Amino acid sequence: MVFSGIPFLFFFLPVFLILYFITPDKFKNAVILVFSLVFYAWGEPVYIVLMLLSSFVDYVDGLLLEKFAEHKVLRRISFVTALVINISILCFFKYAGLAVETVNALLHLKLKVPDIALPIGISFYTFQTVSYSIDVYRKEVKAEKNYFSYLTYVSMFPQLIAGPIVRFSNVQERLHERKISERAFVHGFKRFLMGLFRKVLIANQIGELWDIIRSAESRSVAASWLGILCFTLQLYYDFSAYSDMAIGLGEVLGFEFPENFIYPLSATSITDFWRRWHISLSGWFRDYVYIPLGGNRKGVLKHLRNMFAVWFLTGLWHGASWNYVLWGLYHGLLLTLEKYLWGKKLEKAPSFFKHLYTLVIVVVGFGIFTFEDLGELAAYFPGLVGIGNSAAAASDTLWYLGNYLPVFLTALVFAFPLWLKIVKKLEEGNAYRKRLAGICEVLLAAGLFLLTMAALVKDVYNPFLYFRF
Amino acid sequence: MTISDRVSVYLICVMILVFTASFFLGGKKEFSESENRYLAAFPEFSIKHLTEGKFTEGIEKYVCDQFPERDSFLNIVSEAERLSGRKQIGDIYLCEDKTLIQAYTKPKNIEKDIRQFGKLADALDNAKVYLMLVPTAVSIHSDKLPEGAQTQYSQSETINTIYQSMSGKAECIPIEAALEEKKAEGLLYYNTDHHWTTFGAYIAYCEYCRAAGYEPSALSDYKAETVTTSFQGTLYSKLCDSYFGADEIVSYSHPDWDLKVTYEDSSEVSDTPYAAEYLDKKDKYSYFLNNIHPLITIENRNAPEGAVAVIKDSYANSLVPFLITDYRTVYVFDTRYYKGGPSKFINEHEDIKDVLILYNMNTLDNDAGIGGIY
Numbered sequence A: 001m002v003f004s005g006i007p008f009l010f011f012f013l014p015v016f017l018i019l020y021f022i023t024p025d026k027f028k029n030a031v032i033l034v035f036s037l038v039f040y041a042w043g044e045p046v047y048i049v050l051m052l053l054s055s056f057v058d059y060v061d062g063l064l065l066e067k068f069a070e071h072k073v074l075r076r077i078s079f080v081t082a083l084v085i086n087i088s089i090l091c092f093f094k095y096a097g098l099a100v101e102t103v104n105a106l107l108h109l110k111l112k113v114p115d116i117a118l119p120i121g122i123s124f125y126t127f128q129t130v131s132y133s134i135d136v137y138r139k140e141v142k143a144e145k146n147y148f149s150y151l152t153y154v155s156m157f158p159q160l161i162a163g164p165i166v167r168f169s170n171v172q173e174r175l176h177e178r179k180i181s182e183r184a185f186v187h188g189f190k191r192f193l194m195g196l197f198r199k200v201l202i203a204n205q206i207g208e209l210w211d212i213i214r215s216a217e218s219r220s221v222a223a224s225w226l227g228i229l230c231f232t233l234q235l236y237y238d239f240s241a242y243s244d245m246a247i248g249l250g251e252v253l254g255f256e257f258p259e260n261f262i263y264p265l266s267a268t269s270i271t272d273f274w275r276r277w278h279i280s281l282s283g284w285f286r287d288y289v290y291i292p293l294g295g296n297r298k299g300v301l302k303h304l305r306n307m308f309a310v311w312f313l314t315g316l317w318h319g320a321s322w323n324y325v326l327w328g329l330y331h332g333l334l335l336t337l338e339k340y341l342w343g344k345k346l347e348k349a350p351s352f353f354k355h356l357y358t359l360v361i362v363v364v365g366f367g368i369f370t371f372e373d374l375g376e377l378a379a380y381f382p383g384l385v386g387i388g389n390s391a392a393a394a395s396d397t398l399w400y401l402g403n404y405l406p407v408f409l410t411a412l413v414f415a416f417p418l419w420l421k422i423v424k425k426l427e428e429g430n431a432y433r434k435r436l437a438g439i440c441e442v443l444l445a446a447g448l449f450l451l452t453m454a455a456l457v458k459d460v461y462n463p464f465l466y467f468r469f
Numbered sequence B: 001m002t003i004s005d006r007v008s009v010y011l012i013c014v015m016i017l018v019f020t021a022s023f024f025l026g027g028k029k030e031f032s033e034s035e036n037r038y039l040a041a042f043p044e045f046s047i048k049h050l051t052e053g054k055f056t057e058g059i060e061k062y063v064c065d066q067f068p069e070r071d072s073f074l075n076i077v078s079e080a081e082r083l084s085g086r087k088q089i090g091d092i093y094l095c096e097d098k099t100l101i102q103a104y105t106k107p108k109n110i111e112k113d114i115r116q117f118g119k120l121a122d123a124l125d126n127a128k129v130y131l132m133l134v135p136t137a138v139s140i141h142s143d144k145l146p147e148g149a150q151t152q153y154s155q156s157e158t159i160n161t162i163y164q165s166m167s168g169k170a171e172c173i174p175i176e177a178a179l180e181e182k183k184a185e186g187l188l189y190y191n192t193d194h195h196w197t198t199f200g201a202y203i204a205y206c207e208y209c210r211a212a213g214y215e216p217s218a219l220s221d222y223k224a225e226t227v228t229t230s231f232q233g234t235l236y237s238k239l240c241d242s243y244f245g246a247d248e249i250v251s252y253s254h255p256d257w258d259l260k261v262t263y264e265d266s267s268e269v270s271d272t273p274y275a276a277e278y279l280d281k282k283d284k285y286s287y288f289l290n291n292i293h294p295l296i297t298i299e300n301r302n303a304p305e306g307a308v309a310v311i312k313d314s315y316a317n318s319l320v321p322f323l324i325t326d327y328r329t330v331y332v333f334d335t336r337y338y339k340g341g342p343s344k345f346i347n348e349h350e351d352i353k354d355v356l357i358l359y360n361m362n363t364l365d366n367d368a369g370i371g372g373i374y
Helices: A006-022 A025-043 A048-067 A072-107 A122-137 A147-155 A168-176 A182-215 A221-253 A279-290 A300-317 A322-348 A351-370 A374-385 A395-414 A418-427 A431-458 B003-025 B047-051 B054-065 B070-083 B110-123 B155-166 B176-182 B198-212 B234-239 B276-280 B314-318 B320-324 B343-348
Strands: B092-095 B099-102 B128-134 B223-231 B247-253 B259-263 B268-270 B295-300 B307-312 B329-333 B352-360
Touching (some): A006 A025, A006 A431, A006 B003, A006 B054, A025 A048, A048 A072, A048 A122, A048 A147, A072 A122, A122 A168, A122 A279, A147 A168, A182 A221, A182 A395, A182 B003, A221 A351, A221 A374, A221 A395, A279 A300, A300 A322, A322 A351, A322 A374, A351 A374, A395 A418, A418 A431, A431 B003, B047 B054, B092 B234, B099 B234, B110 B155, B110 B343, B110 B352, B128 B155, B128 B198, B176 B198, B198 B247, B198 B314, B198 B320, B198 B352, B223 B276, B247 B320, B307 B314, B314 B320
Parallel strands (some): B128 B352, B307 B329, B307 B352
Antiparallel strands (some): B092 B099, B223 B247, B259 B268, B259 B295
């Protein structure tokens, strides 16, 4: 099930929330667990077994790690076993096809490519359960004694299928002692709604435009750039909206999930971008791969190796296709260059330049990210520098923009934090304006909600981008 | 948390609950008049459906289709899109004068079309084969399209390709020029539907007559009658935006007709090619030739000897009435449903001297009847 759909909004959510709030605290986890399993089984009625298995392995591992606290070898055996099982499941279900295809291509073989459907959210929950095992092994968190509490953490529907990648330490305390308040409900629900609007009214619309530009027979230079900019906006709004909805719902339920996106398109360098984009994922790779490998503390060569490993894996995590790896390495390379070559100079550059520099690199990067078919990638990119474009100068760009101008401008404005400052400034110290803004907020919220409902009822373009992740 | 946050959140919570409640309390519909399609019903439960994900998918369709005030919501989406400056929604251009024109997408089955037409022509013993491919509004009224519209594929090019391959096997009738020439004289295509009007069909009929070597009957010989003014066609149904109005349908009947129209599948017999009962329904274009039948035989006792067989899509339905005047018998095939291909039937009926293959360019590429031609 997805958040941005009629079944979730009008059936699942109200029933769940009502039951959740009338149930005594002791049983609230049970309500979350049951609904989470239904939520997952709704789209993945068979592979739900995998999720149960994966979380059971780490739960048992956690118990063993504490039981053998004094026994180094057994601890290690238990830990490595759990790790191998989890990573094997992920590799088999996500990368088997890619592996065989690649072997076929490299060795000119014709092995049968296994046709395995990717279980929804497997990359997210595997990373969660693995982080738990590692944290318990490192004695950074206490093992969870109650399997159902642990399963509630892994399967918790707000964050189950598209993140953020919540760590056990984020929720452990609240799993046992819930703090529910009206304040958190209103704040969290508002955040959820904002996410919903961003997904349905901005991401989907911009995504539709990207689809049109992508499928055009040919494009002008400007339209080619507009295309990958649109994809960047679509991915940002889609992904961050999903995180907003997750974090908001978590808050409604009395949890605090980590932030995942902080205006990444307004970053001033690629280094800065990765502090703002999919924070829970880059944090995961930092804590569980990069630093254990030695980070940048063991000399330049090892640092380069570590960067390569982390960014290769980061890319691969996003999908079983080489373009994702290419995208990961592209970012890894630029981060390395920023560190060793021009990072210091960049800091002193004018702000406008820094933003432009970052945005261009990010947009080109997502251009690589979007084409799983490398042939299509190779066909699209020359158009960005004026090779093989159609003669029709830029009339196509005007047509595309003209059709989607309001949503395109809205997407641009809200991708940068400037609007927050403007609103604040307008309201500052002026009671009348503040009240007016309040009324506008209510009207706008109701209007946007109606529009969102309408779009969902009409079942207009509403893709779920993360089934590849 | 401000007061307005609270009011907004609770207001929306109430909205959700109201719609959920009215979903369960309200009635369910089987058919949507405005969208002209059957709405999803509650899916059938089986373990197989469940594990394949079809059951939950079915529920999602069901709740969307049966959502309270569905028509109003559809209207809201289209209104919002139009007001936001959209000139194209899906494959429909929003043109001036509230005209809707369907875009022409990349043709993918040209070779199959040529193969099928060719096979039919080869299989016929005596009858002469005429091929007419009808350019649609997107070609003829390209002047009406919104400025800058990205039309990437040309119907004329596709027609030329097919005509060139068919030369020698069939007499190909170009009608683009005639339609272009007459477009100032009357409406050639409906504003809210993908079909041509009876006037457009008449112009094509004249071109056919010239190709077949006889004089077409004059339009003034016919009795013209506006049978409806509230036709909201297929393009309207895709948008469901009440801003776009309705079309009128003009029906032409010849005073000399003395008809026996036989629908071979149901053995129904009528004395007119028109089915007035459809005028009260949504699908008003089915007024022509009574919607879908594998084979219709139309006899006109006052027409000269000879018969024509028409192999066609729905565009022909409004052209066939003009042919009635010129042939004693008109056989109309719908090859989606007529099994085994019409060549055997045509060869067995020696009165059939002409065969007209007629398709419009917008649906030719996906026409399910092409496979049934031979």
